[in-house]
Amino acid sequence: MTSLASERSAGLQPGTSPTGDGPLRGWQEPPIQVAPPFVSSAGQEAIDLAARAGLELDPWQQHVLRVGMGERPDGSWSAFEVAVNVPRQNGKGGIIEARELWGLFIGGEELILHSAHEFKTAKAAFKRVERLIRGCPDLHKRVKTYRQTVGEEGIELHNGQLLRFIARSKGSGRGFTGHCNILDEDMILGDNEMDALLPTMAAVDDPQIWYLGSAGIGALSVQLARLRKRALAAIEEGRTDPSLAYLEWSADLHVKECPVDCTAHDDPASDAAVLKANPAVGYRLTLEKVANERSTLSAAGYARERLGVGEYPSEDGDSWAVIGRDVWEALADGTSQMEDPVAFAIDVTPERSHASICAAGRNGEAVHVEVVDNRPGTDWVAKRARELTEKWQPRCWVMDPGSPAGSLIRDLTDALKADPDEEVGEDEEPRLLAPIVQTKTRDVVQAVGQFYDAVVSGQVAHLDQAPLATALAGARKRDLGESWAWARRGVGVDITPLVGVTQARWGVFVEIEEPEEEVEPWADFG
Structure with missing residues (x-):
C-alpha cells in the first residue's frame, strides 16, 4: 500500500504547508x-x-x-x-x-x-x-x-x-x-x-x-x-x-x-x-x-x-533472476574463440569506480562473448583500446553516449586516430583505426533483447569468466515501456561486464556506415 492508501495523520498534501499559505x-x-x-x-x-x-x-x-x-x-x-x-x-x-x-x-x-x-x-x-x-x-x-x-x-x-x-x-x-x-x-x-x-x-x-x-x-x-x-x-x-x-x-x-x-x-x-x-x-x-x-x-x-536513492544488495535467493545459472553455465566453453571481425564495447559503473572492455565475435552459429578487461577506474581505458585495436582490427567499438561511459567517447576517439598528429577542421572527423558506433535508446533495448534471446536459444558461447558470472547473478531488469534494459541502480554488483558483452554482441551485427570517399574536383581532371 502506498501512503495515499494508508492511515493519514496530518492530512497534508505533498509540498504544502500546514495552513496552505506558508513556506513549502x-x-x-x-x-x-x-x-x-x-x-x-x-x-x-x-x-x-x-x-x-x-x-x-x-x-x-x-x-x-x-x-x-x-x-x-x-x-x-x-x-x-x-x-x-x-x-x-x-x-x-x-x-x-x-x-x-x-x-x-x-x-x-x-x-x-x-x-x-x-x-x-x-x-x-x-x-x-x-x-x-x-x-x-x-x-x-x-x-x-x-x-x-x-x-x-x-x-x-x-x-x-x-x-x-x-x-x-x-x-x-x-x-x-x-x-x-x-x-x-x-x-x-x-x-x-x-x-x-x-x-x-x-x-x-x-x-x-x-x-x-x-x-x-x-x-x-x-x-x-x-x-x-x-x-x-x-x-x-x-x-x-x-x-x-x-x-x-x-x-x-x-x-x-x-x-x-x-x-x-x-x-x-x-x-x-x-x-x-x-x-x-x-x-x-x-x-x-x-x-x-x-x-x-x-x-x-x-x-x-539527499534524495534517498540507495543501492541495495541482492540476497543469494534473488541471484540469477533474469538468466538462470544453469542456462548460463551450460553455454560455457573453455576452448571457444572469436572469428574475425570482432566488435568491442566499453562500459563504466555509475560511480566510475570500475570499467570494462568486452568483445564479441562469431563462433560458428553462435557468438562468443568475452570480458577482455575489468579494472578499477577509467584512466586506463583509452590506452588499452588503442592496443586492442591495433592487434585485432575490430569492425567497431560500441559506446552508449547516455551512459557513464559516454564521457570517454572523446578520449576513445583521440586514442583511435589513425594519425595521432593529423589536424582536422571543426566540421571534419578524424580518420580512425576502427569506427565508434554510438547507440541510441532503441539500440540499447534491441541489444538487451537480442542478447537474452541468444542465451535462451543457446546461441552464445563464453569462457565462464568470474566478472561476467557475478554480473549476471546480480542482474536485474529495468522496465522501459513495454521493453526492458539492464538495471544499473540498486543491483549491488558491478554489471559493466554484462552491459559490455551485450553491446559488443550487438556490434557484431550492426550495419556500419562507410565514410564517403573524397572526390577530386573536376578542375583536377581538366
Whole structure:
C-alpha cells in the first residue's frame, strides 16, 4: 500500500504547508509505505510525552509514531518490525527519542536496547535522551541513575527498567533480551548482527524492533535491503506485510531513456524531488541549503544522501533472476574463440569506480562473448583500446553516449586516430583505426533483447569468466515501456561486464556506415 492508501495523520498534501499559505514543506507522509492494519495507536501517547519533555515533533515524525506504534484489538503491536528510511538531517533522532521515552515511562518495557554502528553515534543519542529527561522534573525523579561508564551507558529507573546504548561494531549486545530494540544507522546492518539479536527476542512477550537510517549504500545494507524488498513486494501485490511497517522518503529519478515530458519520474535537480524525499524541508531544512549541496556533491552522492536513492544488495535467493545459472553455465566453453571481425564495447559503473572492455565475435552459429578487461577506474581505458585495436582490427567499438561511459567517447576517439598528429577542421572527423558506433535508446533495448534471446536459444558461447558470472547473478531488469534494459541502480554488483558483452554482441551485427570517399574536383581532371 502506498501512503495515499494508508492511515493519514496530518492530512497534508505533498509540498504544502500546514495552513496552505506558508513556506513549502516536504512530504509529511512517505511516497513508499506499507503497514499492517491497526485499530488503535500508542503513538499519540509518545507524541504527548515527548512534548512534555520539550520535544516538539514534526507532522511526519508524528505520522511515523502513529503508524509504527499501531495496536491490534488485543493491545499487542500490529508491527513487530518498523523501518524508517529517510535522508540525513531530517530528524529521525526525534522519532527514536519519543519511542524510547514512551517505552521507559509509559510502556513499561523492561529493557530498551539502542544500538548504532559507531560508538560515537550511540553516545550522542544517550546524551540527547538524558537532556530531555533531566529537563522534565516529573521524568527525572523516576530515574535511579544515568550510567556514564564507557561501554555501559544507559538510563535506569527506580523500578529496574533500563535503556541501554551500545555500538554494534564493538560486538556488544549479544545475548541481551530487549523488549524494544532500536537499530540506528540500519544502512550498515548485516546478518551477523541480526543472527545475534532475533533469537534473544523469542521469549519476550510482544517485542518490537525499530530500524532507522538513510538510503542503502550497497553490500553493507543487507538487512535494509531485505526489509525494503518485503515492503515493495507487498505494495506491488496490493497487500500489507503482516508484521512490517516500512516508511521510506525517496525520489524516483529519471533514467536516460525517459522522454522529455516524462511525469512518471523525478528530476534530480528539481525542488519537487527534494520535497518528496525530505519531510523536514520547511522545518529544519531549507531548499537553499539543499541547493548548495547539489552544487557541491557528486551526482551519485547527492542522489543518495539527499534524495534517498540507495543501492541495495541482492540476497543469494534473488541471484540469477533474469538468466538462470544453469542456462548460463551450460553455454560455457573453455576452448571457444572469436572469428574475425570482432566488435568491442566499453562500459563504466555509475560511480566510475570500475570499467570494462568486452568483445564479441562469431563462433560458428553462435557468438562468443568475452570480458577482455575489468579494472578499477577509467584512466586506463583509452590506452588499452588503442592496443586492442591495433592487434585485432575490430569492425567497431560500441559506446552508449547516455551512459557513464559516454564521457570517454572523446578520449576513445583521440586514442583511435589513425594519425595521432593529423589536424582536422571543426566540421571534419578524424580518420580512425576502427569506427565508434554510438547507440541510441532503441539500440540499447534491441541489444538487451537480442542478447537474452541468444542465451535462451543457446546461441552464445563464453569462457565462464568470474566478472561476467557475478554480473549476471546480480542482474536485474529495468522496465522501459513495454521493453526492458539492464538495471544499473540498486543491483549491488558491478554489471559493466554484462552491459559490455551485450553491446559488443550487438556490434557484431550492426550495419556500419562507410565514410564517403573524397572526390577530386573536376578542375583536377581538366
